[in-house]
Amino acid sequence: MTTHSTQSAIPIHGESLEYLAFTLGHEEYGVSIQKVQELRGYDAVTHIANAPEFIKGVVNLRGIIVPIIDMRIKFNLGTPTYDQFTVVVILNINNRVVGMVVDSVSDVITLTPEQIKPAPEMGGAVDTNYLVGLGTVDERMLILVDIDRLMSSNEMGLIQQHAA
Incomplete structure (x- = not known):
């Protein structure tokens, strides 16, 4: 298994890691x-003019301005709907606080290295650079997102620009 230069979410040497499972x-x-x-x-967000569509806006979270990203739009998964199950996952990535809108959150899953398979090549349909791999637990399969890579990409630099 390859390792990334960032503090990656890939378990090494038999250690287990916990993942928050969410749906899109x-x-x-x-x-x-x-x-x-x-x-x-x-909650309602403050929209920012000329921001990319996946940046829903910003919220004030205890004095910190937090950009809110809709992952369904980011991953081209259709028009998002917001209901009582919609969750904003507040992430701390490299000392930056970002909100990620997902359809729902189910649970926390512990995975061992043996339960994580490399992400298959998708032929350009999906950018696999942002994926750690596929985690399997019984009949469930989780697409594991390397949130550090996703949120530190050039595109995400726009978030900071528009949130400032």
């Missing part, structure tokens, strides 16, 4: 629980 559309995803600061319901 019909798929289940996972993000390292170490990056999760808190979970919140979806």
Whole structure:
């Protein structure tokens, strides 16, 4: 298994890692629980002019201006709907606080290295650079997102620009 230069979410040497499982559309995803600061319901956001569509806006979270990103829009998974199940996952990534809108959150799953398979090549349909791999637990399969890579990409630099 390859390792990344960032403090990656790939377990090494038999250690288990915990992932917060969330849904987007019909798929289940996972993000390292170490990056999760808190979970919140979806509230109204302050929209920012000329921001990319996936940046829903910003919220004031205890004095910190937090950009809110809709992952369904980011991953081209159709038009998002916001209801009582919609959750904003507040993440702390490289000392930046970012909110990630997901359809729902289910639970925290512990995965061992043996339960994580490399992400298959998708032929450009999906950018696999942002994926840690696929985690399997019984009949469940989680698409594990390397949130550090996703949120430190050039595109995400726009978030900071528009939130400032």
